[in-house]
Amino acid sequence: MLLGRSDAAAPRLNVKFEFGEPVMDPFENVPNTDFNRESNRQKMLAALATWKPRLNREYPLVIGGQRVTTGNWKPSVNPSRPSEVIGRIAQADQTAADRAVEAAPRAFKEWRLVSPQERASYLFRVAEIMERRRMELSALMSLECGKPWREADADLSEAIDFCNYYGKEMIRMAENVRRRDIAGETNEYYYAPRGVVGVISPWNFPLAILTGMATAAIVTGNAVIMKPAEPACVIAYTLLEMFEEAHLPPGVLNYCPGPGSVVGEILTKHPKVAMIAFTGSREVGCRINRVAAETTTSQPALKKVIAEMGGKNATIVDSDADMDEAIKGVVYSAFGYAGQKCSASSRAIVLEPVYEQFTRRLVEVARSISAGPADDCGTFVPPVIDRRAYDAIRKYIEIGKQEARCVVDGDTNPDVLRLRKETAAGGDEGGYYIGPTIFVDVARDARVAREEIFGPVLSVIKAADFDEAIEIFNETDFALTGGIFSRSPAHLERARHECECGNFYINRKITGALVDVQPFGGFKMSGIGSKAGGPDYLIQFCEPRNVTENTLRRGFAPTPETVGAVG
Numbered sequence: 001m002l003l004g005r006s007d008a009a010a011p012r013l014n015v016k017f018e019f020g021e022p023v024m025d026p027f028e029n030v031p032n033t034d035f036n037r038e039s040n041r042q043k044m045l046a047a048l049a050t051w052k053p054r055l056n057r058e059y060p061l062v063i064g065g066q067r068v069t070t071g072n073w074k075p076s077v078n079p080s081r082p083s084e085v086i087g088r089i090a091q092a093d094q095t096a097a098d099r100a101v102e103a104a105p106r107a108f109k110e111w112r113l114v115s116p117q118e119r120a121s122y123l124f125r126v127a128e129i130m131e132r133r134r135m136e137l138s139a140l141m142s143l144e145c146g147k148p149w150r151e152a153d154a155d156l157s158e159a160i161d162f163c164n165y166y167g168k169e170m171i172r173m174a175e176n177v178r179r180r181d182i183a184g185e186t187n188e189y190y191y192a193p194r195g196v197v198g199v200i201s202p203w204n205f206p207l208a209i210l211t212g213m214a215t216a217a218i219v220t221g222n223a224v225i226m227k228p229a230e231p232a233c234v235i236a237y238t239l240l241e242m243f244e245e246a247h248l249p250p251g252v253l254n255y256c257p258g259p260g261s262v263v264g265e266i267l268t269k270h271p272k273v274a275m276i277a278f279t280g281s282r283e284v285g286c287r288i289n290r291v292a293a294e295t296t297t298s299q300p301a302l303k304k305v306i307a308e309m310g311g312k313n314a315t316i317v318d319s320d321a322d323m324d325e326a327i328k329g330v331v332y333s334a335f336g337y338a339g340q341k342c343s344a345s346s347r348a349i350v351l352e353p354v355y356e357q358f359t360r361r362l363v364e365v366a367r368s369i370s371a372g373p374a375d376d377c378g379t380f381v382p383p384v385i386d387r388r389a390y391d392a393i394r395k396y397i398e399i400g401k402q403e404a405r406c407v408v409d410g411d412t413n414p415d416v417l418r419l420r421k422e423t424a425a426g427g428d429e430g431g432y433y434i435g436p437t438i439f440v441d442v443a444r445d446a447r448v449a450r451e452e453i454f455g456p457v458l459s460v461i462k463a464a465d466f467d468e469a470i471e472i473f474n475e476t477d478f479a480l481t482g483g484i485f486s487r488s489p490a491h492l493e494r495a496r497h498e499c500e501c502g503n504f505y506i507n508r509k510i511t512g513a514l515v516d517v518q519p520f521g522g523f524k525m526s527g528i529g530s531k532a533g534g535p536d537y538l539i540q541f542c543e544p545r546n547v548t549e550n551t552l553r554r555g556f557a558p559t560p561e562t563v564g565a566v567g
């Protein structure tokens with residue numbers, strides 16, 4: 001038996017639970033929508049249409065249960081057609097952020113005393129509401145964050161899974177209080193909430209990641225201030241609304257959007273914020289970690305930071321790999337959602353004997369994939385999120401052209417140029433379309449081989465032998481995801497132990513981790529903290545405490561209640 005293999009586990013079907021039923025025990029992931037069915041496609045089209053009359057609405061801050069405006073509104077636009085404003089978002093300033101940091105501790109005082117089972121029940125209710133609103137929320141993700149249908153639907157499933165999983169995990173933790181009693185003494189070890197948690201999220205999993213971090217904090221008894229990413233604020237607002245519908249007490253969850261450099265910075269520095277749960281780029285994650293470590297005289301505690309950050313993930317293609325599978329896996333992992341997944345494969349490390357064959361076939365496939373608007377059913381490569389990302393990726397494409405050979409150029413292909421033109425309106429330059437882009441013969445130390453690009457750009461690197469492939473795999477600063485296509489048991493055995501990354505996949509795509517099945521997260525410059533959707537995650541939001549009681553006391557002081565009981 002090979003170390004770490006789980007051959008004995010029988011495959012299980014993913015069975016959908018009936019709406020309204022209590023969540024399954026043990027935890028099961030909810031299934032995605034099957035868009036091969038005409039009826040489901042019609043539902044999604046209808047859901048997209050329901051957003052048309054709701055565009056361009058105002059979304060205020062929500063602090064302590066109150067709607068708050070600041071007079072400063074920022075549009076959140078559709079990346080497929082930037083002239084379409086999805087909503088106008090109230091921007092928090094110092095006063096509003098301070099107000100949130102005052103409201104949250106007030107709510108925390110009561111919330112921390114609510115039983116873990118009751119706290120979990122709010123998450124289960126939100127999961128039900130999400131399932132009920134599945135199509136509507138997926139449609140919104142498609143419009144606001146440019147998510148193709150299947151990606152938006154999977155995001156929604158993951159958000160539901162986080163609610164159900166963390167709810168169940170909290171109940172498990174509460175039921176398994178550790179006791180180490182000795183003669184004359186009881187010893188109880190339990191987990192208490194930390195206080196106010198600032199949740200700072202990215203836009204690429206606009207519902208799932210925000211839901212995951214916020215629900216983990218809420219269910220462990222903390223109060224939360226959500227600071228969503230700028231391009232995903234309407235979706236974040238809907239999460240707040242769903243918790244309101246589930247009757248979460250006001251102030252336990254607060255919605256405080258605004259620029260990261262203002263609101264994110266205030267939360268990170270604020271003495272009353274006990275913990276920051278962050279997911280985003282390496283640059284911002286490192287800054288938060290540094291800033292949060294600085295203490296002031298008014299600060300009651302050291303701040304806890306967990307940070308999930310970027311990656312420069314690779315897939316190794318071995319000389320005996322099944323080429324059909326390898327090409328499918330790499331294309332899907334590199335270009336799905338335009339490569340805007342932290343888990344995306346942005347490097348393919350290919351063994352010399354199959355290098356020419358792999359690249360020739362890869363290029364043919366990539367040329368056949370065109371970009372398209374995210375709300376079109378057939379789109380696989382949507383536009384990138386915003387102007388800033390678009391400019392940064394195009395700059396990297398220029399750098400790549402200096403460093404390596406560009407064999408598929410997604411910046412200048414005629415389809416992309418046409419789409420940009422067709423979606424331009426009112427003086428803007430159109431949707432932020434960039435097609436699949438492939439560089440071959442990339443040197444292992446090239447910038448496009450080392451730096452996270454966060455777009456549909458793949459660097460193909462040749463390895464002389466398997467040792468070199470593993471060396472190249474490990475020589476970035478990151479360690480998030482990775483994978484291998486190989487039929488050699490010896491190589492697979494080495495790869496599973498020697499490839500440095502948090503989530504490693506064998507003979508399959510390297511994206512699409514499922515809650516509980518594949519707990520997710522990296523190390524090195526990809527993050528600090530335990531894996532999201534895994535058994536160690538909730539503990540990070542808690543302070544472990546131990547209470548020792550001397551049970552050899554002599555007598556006790558009677559109270560009115562005990563007098564009656566004893567008498």
Ligand code: NAD
Nearest residue numbers: 201202203228229260261264265280281284308309310342
């Ligand atoms: P980002 O770092 O630009 O922003 C993330 C959040 O941080 C946003 O809410 C932003 O407003 C806020 N922020 C910005 N400056 C801040 C500051 N000075 N202080 C506090 N907060 C600040 O990232 P993004 O563009 O939203 O997301 C893409 C990045 O996220 C990629 O690098 C991707 O790899 C990473 N990511 C990682 C994971 C993971 O699980 N490891 C998952 C998704 C995305």
